[in-house]
Amino acid sequence: xxxxxxxxxxxxxxxxxxxxxxxxxxxxxxxxxxxxxxxxxxxxxxxxxxxxxxxxxxxxxxxxxxxxxxxxxxxxxxxxxxxxxxxxxxxxxxxxxxxxxxxxxxxxxxxxxxxxxxxxxxxxxxxxxxxxxxxxxx
Numbered sequence: 001x002x003x004x005x006x007x008x009x010x011x012x013x014x015x016x017x018x019x020x021x022x023x024x025x026x027x028x029x030x031x032x033x034x035x036x037x038x039x040x041x042x043x044x045x046x047x048x049x050x051x052x053x054x055x056x057x058x059x060x061x062x063x064x065x066x067x068x069x070x071x072x073x074x075x076x077x078x079x080x081x082x083x084x085x086x087x088x089x090x091x092x093x094x095x096x097x098x099x100x101x102x103x104x105x106x107x108x109x110x111x112x113x114x115x116x117x118x119x120x121x122x123x124x125x126x127x128x129x130x131x132x133x134x135x136x137x138x
Contacts, residue, residue, distance in 0.1 A: 002133075006034045006101040008092045008126070011064055018107040018137040019068060025105075027075045034080045035068055036095050037061035038088040058083050089125035097131055105135045 007022035009015040019035065026033040039057030042050060065081035072079035080099070084091040096104045106123050127134045 002029055002031050002102040004032045004034065004099055004101045005029075005103045005105060006036065006092070006096045006099060007105040008088070008107070008122075009035050009037050009064065009068065010088075010107075011037065011060070012107070014107040014109065014137070018105055019071075021135070021137050022105040023072055023075055023077060025103075026072075026077050031102075032080070033072060033077050034082070034095070034099050034101065035065070036081070036092060037064060037083050038091045039083065039085045040088060041086060054085055057085070089122045089129070092122070092126050093129045093131075101132055103133045103135060104130050105137060108136050108138045 002025070005022055005026050007019055009019050022033060022035075025031065039054055039061065042053060061083040065083065068081060069079045082095065084095060092104065092106070095101075104126060106126050108123050109121075123136055127136065
């Protein structure tokens with residue numbers, strides 16, 4: 001049913017819970033597991049500032065990726081991890097398409113109605129634009 005699973009991870013406690021769900025599902029189904037973290041670019045900023053933020057984000061997420069690989073290895077699951085740069089929803093949907101994911105797993109932050117209305121929701125955008133099934137973990 002699900003041969004390739006893509007999970008988004010932003011370093012938060014909810015993302016850890018989301019990753020655990022994806023890992024358990026991948027282990028049970030014998031599915032290929034992919035994880036992505038996305039370095040979000042600042043709305044406005046100088047080129048040097050932006051480059052510094054990207055470098056710091058990549059370094060942070062590379063450490064996270066190693067922790068996730070170790071956790072997955074402990075469950076007998078090989079993890080493919082990538083750090084991407086850009087708008088989170090766009091990058092998650094694009095990567096899911098590139099790897100041919102059958103399922104995308106994302107967390108739900110629980111933003112208030114006003115916050116969702118003003119800023120939108122990465123989760124809502126992934127659900128709306130992904131080419132495959134999406135599981136939302138709360």
